[in-house]
Amino acid sequence: MTTPPPPIRRLELADAPPAQVVEAPVHSDSSLPAAPGGFTGARRSIGAPQFSIRRMEIDDVSVSYANRDAVKGVSLPVRQGEVLSLIGPSGCGKTTLLRSLNRLTELTSTATLTGRILLDDVDIRLIEPTLLRRRVTMVFQQPNPFPMSVFDNIAYVLREQGSRRQRKKALEPAVHSALDRAGLFEEVKDNLDHPALKLSGGQQQRLCIARALAAEPEVLLLDEPCSALDPQSTQVIEDLIVKLRDDVAVVIVTHNLQQAYRIADHVAFMYLGDLVEYNSATALFGSPREQRTQEYVSGAFG
Amino acid sequence: MDEEFSPEYGPRWSDKRVEQMLGALVCAVVGLLLAMIVTVLVRGWPSFAHNGLAWFGPGGSVDEQLNTIFLSGESGAHYVYTFHAWPLIWSTLLIAGGSVFIALFSALFVAVFVVEFAPEWMSNILQPVIRFLASIPSVIYGLIGVLVLVPFIGNHLVTEHQKASVAGVISLSGYSLLAAITVLTVMIAPLMVSIFSDGLRSVKPGWLEGSLALGVNRWRTTWKIGVRTARPAIVAGTVLAVARAIGEAVMLAMISGSVGFAPNPADGAIFIYEPSRPLAPTIVKNIDQLSSPPSNATLFAIATVLLFSAAFLSLTGWAARRAMRKYGAA
Amino acid sequence: MESSLATPPAAPPPGGPQIPSNATKGAVEGSATWRLSDRIGLAICWALGLLFCAIAVAIAVYLFIQGIKYLKPSMLVTPAAAGFSEGETGGFSDAFVGTLIVGVMGMAIALPAGIAIAVWLVEYGRPAALARVTESTIEAIAGIPSIVLALFGTVIFSNTALAFLSRSNEGVVFGRSFFAASAMLSLVALPLIVASVREGLHSIPRHVREASYAVGKTKAATTRRILLPASRPQVATGAMLGLGRIIGDTAIIVVLLGATQNFAPVGGNFPFNYLRGAGTTLTNFVYEASPTGNLNQPQKAYAAAFVLLLMVLALNGAVDIIHRRARKVGTWSS
Numbered sequence: 011m012t013t014p015p016p017p018i019r020r021l022e023l024a025d026a027p028p029a030q031v032v033e034a035p036v037h038s039d040s041s042l043p044a045a046p047g048g049f050t051g052a053r054r055s056i057g058a059p060q061f062s063i064r065r066m067e068i069d070d071v072s073v074s075y076a077n078r079d080a081v082k083g084v085s086l087p088v089r090q091g092e093v094l095s096l097i098g099p100s101g102c103g104k105t106t107l108l109r110s111l112n113r114l115t116e117l118t119s120t121a122t123l124t125g126r127i128l129l130d131d132v133d134i135r136l137i138e139p140t141l142l143r144r145r146v147t148m149v150f151q152q153p154n155p156f157p158m159s160v161f162d163n164i165a166y167v168l169r170e171q172g173s174r175r176q177r178k179k180a181l182e183p184a185v186h187s188a189l190d191r192a193g194l195f196e197e198v199k200d201n202l203d204h205p206a207l208k209l210s211g212g213q214q215q216r217l218c219i220a221r222a223l224a225a226e227p228e229v230l231l232l233d234e235p236c237s238a239l240d241p242q243s244t245q246v247i248e249d250l251i252v253k254l255r256d257d258v259a260v261v262i263v264t265h266n267l268q269q270a271y272r273i274a275d276h277v278a279f280m281y282l283g284d285l286v287e288y289n290s291a292t293a294l295f296g297s298p299r300e301q302r303t304q305e306y307v308s309g310a311f312g
Numbered sequence: 313m314d315e316e317f318s319p320e321y322g323p324r325w326s327d328k329r330v331e332q333m334l335g336a337l338v339c340a341v342v343g344l345l346l347a348m349i350v351t352v353l354v355r356g357w358p359s360f361a362h363n364g365l366a367w368f369g370p371g372g373s374v375d376e377q378l379n380t381i382f383l384s385g386e387s388g389a390h391y392v393y394t395f396h397a398w399p400l401i402w403s404t405l406l407i408a409g410g411s412v413f414i415a416l417f418s419a420l421f422v423a424v425f426v427v428e429f430a431p432e433w434m435s436n437i438l439q440p441v442i443r444f445l446a447s448i449p450s451v452i453y454g455l456i457g458v459l460v461l462v463p464f465i466g467n468h469l470v471t472e473h474q475k476a477s478v479a480g481v482i483s484l485s486g487y488s489l490l491a492a493i494t495v496l497t498v499m500i501a502p503l504m505v506s507i508f509s510d511g512l513r514s515v516k517p518g519w520l521e522g523s524l525a526l527g528v529n530r531w532r533t534t535w536k537i538g539v540r541t542a543r544p545a546i547v548a549g550t551v552l553a554v555a556r557a558i559g560e561a562v563m564l565a566m567i568s569g570s571v572g573f574a575p576n577p578a579d580g581a582i583f584i585y586e587p588s589r590p591l592a593p594t595i596v597k598n599i600d601q602l603s604s605p606p607s608n609a610t611l612f613a614i615a616t617v618l619l620f621s622a623a624f625l626s627l628t629g630w631a632a633r634r635a636m637r638k639y640g641a642a
Numbered sequence: 643m644e645s646s647l648a649t650p651p652a653a654p655p656p657g658g659p660q661i662p663s664n665a666t667k668g669a670v671e672g673s674a675t676w677r678l679s680d681r682i683g684l685a686i687c688w689a690l691g692l693l694f695c696a697i698a699v700a701i702a703v704y705l706f707i708q709g710i711k712y713l714k715p716s717m718l719v720t721p722a723a724a725g726f727s728e729g730e731t732g733g734f735s736d737a738f739v740g741t742l743i744v745g746v747m748g749m750a751i752a753l754p755a756g757i758a759i760a761v762w763l764v765e766y767g768r769p770a771a772l773a774r775v776t777e778s779t780i781e782a783i784a785g786i787p788s789i790v791l792a793l794f795g796t797v798i799f800s801n802t803a804l805a806f807l808s809r810s811n812e813g814v815v816f817g818r819s820f821f822a823a824s825a826m827l828s829l830v831a832l833p834l835i836v837a838s839v840r841e842g843l844h845s846i847p848r849h850v851r852e853a854s855y856a857v858g859k860t861k862a863a864t865t866r867r868i869l870l871p872a873s874r875p876q877v878a879t880g881a882m883l884g885l886g887r888i889i890g891d892t893a894i895i896v897v898l899l900g901a902t903q904n905f906a907p908v909g910g911n912f913p914f915n916y917l918r919g920a921g922t923t924l925t926n927f928v929y930e931a932s933p934t935g936n937l938n939q940p941q942k943a944y945a946a947a948f949v950l951l952l953m954v955l956a957l958n959g960a961v962d963i964i965h966r967r968a969r970k971v972g973t974w975s976s
Contacts, residue, residue: 112525114521114524117521141675143524144526144527148525150521150525154518154519154522157519157540157541167526170526170527170528205638206639221526225526327862330861331762331861337755337759338763341776341779342772342776348791351794352790355797421686421687422691424687426691430687434691437695438694441695444958445697445698447890447954448951449889449925451890451925451947452705452950452951454929455928455947456704459932460704527675531676555787558787559786559789560787562892562893562925566932566933592787592789596789596896596897599896611793615793618787618789619786622782623782625785626781626782626785
């Protein structure tokens with residue numbers, strides 16, 4: 011029915027269990043009941059996910075900063091081939107959980123983490139952080155392109171991967187392909203030496219996404235990527251995210267419920283550090299199991 | 313009761329009056345600087361006029377020339393202006409250039425260390441240490457140099473053989489290039505470390521975090537993103553340090569040697585032991601000669617060179633910083 | 643998707659899959675991603691950091707030891723005198739008092755002028771071209787070597803119009819006095835004060851000024867009553883730094899204050915006669931007492947240097963205390 015999933019890059023560990031391929035949940039958009047809370051916009055998913063491969067496993071993870079619990083006992087799967095959205099009101103721990111996936115929480119000295127996070131069945135604390143962050147890359151809320159040219163922003167990532175200094179010509183195909191995957195190539199191809207800080211906000215964010223993709227990650231983390239952007243740029247990036255889900259596992263944190271409704275395949279609702287509900291998007295928005303989910307989704311609080 | 317207001321006439325210090333007064337003060341300061349530049353140039357002009365471009369070139373012993381100039385002025389007869397300052401200029405270039413070069417790299421590494429890689433206890437020690445070193449008056453550096461370093465070099469580093477080999481021309485007694493560069497480096501490095509650290513700290517944390525999140529290790533993140541972004545601060549710090557090094561008069565007068573000799577790299581190993589005297593200490597050493605008109609002109613000519621070097625450096629720094637603004641928030 | 647670049651495989655640490663304790667800032671990530679050049683660089687960082695500390699400790703310890711060895715409190719109150727051995731040459735009270743005098747006089751000129759210029763730059767600043775020129779001027783003054791300032795001072799104060807500020811001898815104005823030295827020393831401190839006060843005024847958010855204008859206060863009153871008192875920490879810091887530079891300067895003293903070791907008052911009225919005359923300061927004394935100068939009294943040089951160092955350290959300590967107190971008080975809300 012579809013193109014076969016891309017080969018999985020994994021560690022050669024002697025007794026690692028085989029990866030699990032989970033059958034995609036079957037549903038079709040046309041049979042959706044109108045979601046409560048007045049979501050009338052069409053879901054933007056380009057069809058249902060065709061496959062999904064379990065990439066990361068979050069297993070009873072708790073994160074606390076100097077005696078304040080930010081995340082309490084959360085367990086979630088992260089799959090390639092689908093978009094996982096973390097939603098919840100401010101301060102519920104969704105950003106902390108996201109940052110623990112690539113061990114950015116360790117940059118804060120007061121953070122403690124219990125539980126396990128597995129990437130391809132290997133505990134991420136056994137992987138060196140720098141290497142982990144090449145396989146699990148992150149795009150931040152504020153676009154942060156480096157103060158260099160567009161080309162150099164992407165080339166920066168590529169040069170760090172290789173062990174020898176690469177010449178500009180050798181890097182060009184990889185740079186072009188990364189920009190292409192981020193949907194930015196057409197707009198900047200005439201002048202790749204343009205300073206990156208002179209791009210518009212939406213272009214800068216797409217450049218950051220291109221940069222994150224240039225590292226050829228297995229998982230892409232997005233921390234409210236569109237919250238600083240105008241609606242047109244938001245739409246472009248949302249389309250891009252959905253297109254990327256076949257290549258990388260996407261985890262997106264958003265406080266915008268409509269955005270989650272538009273692009274997510276699975277949704278995890280968090281509240282004050284607890285995982286309240288985890289379900290497919292249609293189920294969570296259509297018929298939430300928990301009372302709190304129902305209240306949040308219908309706008310009773312937020 | 314508000315004393316600034318008098319009911320009939322409005323506020324006593326009206327904004328307009330205050331603005332005019334302050335503006336006058338500001339104009340006076342600007343005028344003072346211009347007057348300084350003009351005065352120094354005019355006073356030094358006779359020396360330049362008589363020597364032309366040869367003023368900057370080599371030719372004869374500088375000490376003898378200064379002596380001749382002074383005596384001719386004292387006697388009131390025909391003034392002699394012959395002066396070829398190349399040994400002084402060469403000494404300045406060697407000493408200032410050498411110490412800035414060493415200090416630049418040391419300060420950069422130390423700044424990176426203090427801002428990023430030092431453990432907390434180490435940073436807490438280094439910050440006051442650097443402030444302490446930066447605030448020691450230059451004459452104290454000179455004192456330590458002349459009472460500790462110079463004897464050490466003269467007695468323990470320079471061999472008798474080396475001293476004998478140049479006995480007729482100069483004396484390798486420890487007042488040397490090595491002493492001058494060493495002490496000057498220690499003097500200007502703390503200043504550069506402070507400026508570099510400030511520059512590194514003002515890099516947007518979003519960039520550093522973004523680079524880490526892309527899987528680049530902390531060392532390369534700090535250098536490729538942090539140091540690169542802080543380049544304007546690095547240029548500014550370097551310019552300041554060079555200006556300081558060129559203008560340093562008293563400390564160098566104490567340890568670089570009282571001979572207007574041009575150290576010759578072709579001399580081999582003893583090159584660093586040779587005495588020298590850059591431009592600024594020459595003025596200090598010969599300050600008693602101010603009363604004699606041709607000496608006066610010569611000294612002011614040297615001051616002109618110092619002044620214009622400082623100005624030229626500032627301009628270069630400014631231009632460099634402008635060029636760096638192309639790609640980023642400089 | 644194909645990766646054209648090899649990704650080195652991660653090696654699990656030896657000893658089995660131990661879960662490491664929580665990482666903190668400063669932890670080196672591990673060996674696989676750090677190239678040799680990176681590690682050499684870090685080693686250089688450590689080496690230079692330790693070298694700096696070692697040099698500073700060496701200098702401080704040496705000065706303290708020599709200073710304590712040679713400094714007798716009587717030196718601070720005994721003027722210098724001629725003598726054959728060092729023990730007979732008295733102290734350096736004139737130098738000590740001289741330092742205090744130039745410090746006070748230099749700051750008396752530099753502090754008001756510096757505050758005024760900083761206020762003009764931040765609060766007024768019209769026309770904009772003049773503001774830019776002023777900023778460049780202050781920066782230029784900071785970069786001028788003090789020996790050049792000293793030479794310029796000789797020109798100014800040799801002028802017969804200013805003869806009352808120094809000694810004259812048969813119509814030739816000598817041009818060296820405390821007045822002359824203090825005037826040029828104030829230029830040395832000026833840029834530091836201007837920079838510090840500007841920073842203080844800039845850090846006050848706009849709404850504070852607007853609140854004051856909204857109740858009808860003039861800019862001058864606002865500045866005098868609200869903005870400057872609020873920037874007291876920065877003004878004090880600038881003053882301390884400027885004072886530190888003034889008492890540490892030697893070139894201007896050597897040129898404009900003369901090579902004597904004692905006061906040489908001129909004329910009749912106290913204290914004007916002392917200020918008109920030549921004298922010395924600690925820096926000049928150290929210079930003269932060192933082998934380079936005329937006296938060759940290294941022991942007294944160490945003593946004087948020690949006193950000077952203590953003064954500078956005291957000023958630095960004052961700056962530290964000011965900073966710490968300012969941090970406790972807190973900052974503006976915006």
